[in-house]
Amino acid sequence: MKASFSIAPNFQCKGSWKDRLLVAEGSGWRAPHDGELAGMTLTAPGDSDGVSSFLFNVPAHLRARFWAMLDEEAAEGAGDFVQFAEDLAGFLAFKDLPPPKDSVSELLIQDTAGKVETGDIWALINFGEEPVLLAWPQTRLKLSPGEGCRLTAGPAPAVEPPPEDELNVLLAIRTGPV
């Protein structure tokens, strides 16, 4: 099953699919042509049966709270990740994108040598300040800061490690135990 993409209903993401998606060409990557895009993306949320990935974004106030929570944890060991994850789930539920009942949220810090296990991921959110690349065979999706990807069907993507001296900061919502 080929990767296909749509903006999740009730969300507004800035930027175009041409800026977000990359397709393989030889040993490199390029932005998809219009014809290719038409086969990879859907613009009408109601017609989304075959979509394998829904793009969404997290509001700025939650991103600020995420970093405040990490600061509190670093300074006093008082960062409440569980409460933050509950609030994030509350936001997604309001948007009619509720995480599964028994899902588990996990903070992921990935360095250039790191590998992220993605088999049981329900959604992945980029809380960092740089884009993160999700890699499917022949296709890549650039997740901008604050954007998340809800994975619904088909093969799970890999998370491309960041360049040297940078870190990917992600929150994974998993359907299985961490």
Added chain:
Amino acid sequence: MISAGHVGPLELLVIQPTPFCNLDCSYCYLPDRQNKRKITVETLEKTLNWVFSSGLVRQPFTLLWHAGEPMVLPASFYEEATLALERSNVSPFTVTQSLQTNATLVNEAWCDLIRRRKIQVGVSVDGPDFLNDRHRTTRKGGGTLDRVLHGMQMLRDHNIEFDVITVLTSASLDYPDELFDFYIEHGVTSVAFNVEEIEGPHVKSSLSGSGMEPRFRRFYSRFIDLVLASDPPLRVREFDFARNSISYHQQPNARTQECRPFAILNVDYEGNFSTYSPELLGLSSPKHGSFALGNVTQDSLESVLAMPRFLALDDEIRRGVDLCQETCRYFPFCGGGPPGNKFFENGDFATTETLSCRLHKKATFDVALDKLERMKAMT
């Protein structure tokens, strides 16, 4: 016959400096917003003299420049207007000037005037571009948010505080977090929500469909949750009103401003005046004729109060408020639904519930009560 001492006192004087607006918002109730005529200083002086000699001024009141984009006229006009106001105010009471603007025409001269004359400013903006530019457009259909934000930034650069009014449409109800982010990002400290109403030429609201009331409550509840956790704080007019009504039971059963004759006086650019809901000015009905009751150049308040047309209008509005009092459990906190909404939605002033009542009053009140009860339970 009703005497002048039994109407008012004046709380809000709405003066229309021009019916023209440089924007063409899809939900606007102004029927004449392409008309570029402007009020003259002479008409303004006659208006102010009429007001201060009418017997309506028995307490401080607000002069609101509205019902068209007030900044279409240059700041220098309002300098003259302020001098005229100072000359004509023979009362011991302070008059606070206020203007409701789309902020697209804010410039240095405006900022200077607003600061010097301590004019209160309300900016109309509906949130991020995908919400604001859906309805608040130019006549060619273009978006306006960039220009609004430029104006808001100029106000902030001059340390001018302003309130924001946002009109909520069906589309807004999915985006409480995005609206909250928008206000915080742009330094807004006080917001008021209006709902897209059925008024004048705007005969259909996106909020009147089935299922809208639960969606509205869900939106408003989440927005208030965000506000209550907000740092820096964000004030919400509807929540403050409900909280004050509930906590302090302010003025129980008092009839609301729009339901009391001449608590609001609306004057158009030609000096024609009406009372009750400002949206009535410039409109008419087969039953009532023009809602303009007179003109400041020729009609005294006493003559208007004796007019059968005014008496019939007043009677119908009073009966509508009485019905609200008899049938609505929210009345002690509301004071009666806006007559303009009743007329435009129900076709008669002597009616009760409107879309505005269901969403803007009842839903916001219920949500506030729920939040306050939870807060009390936690303490």
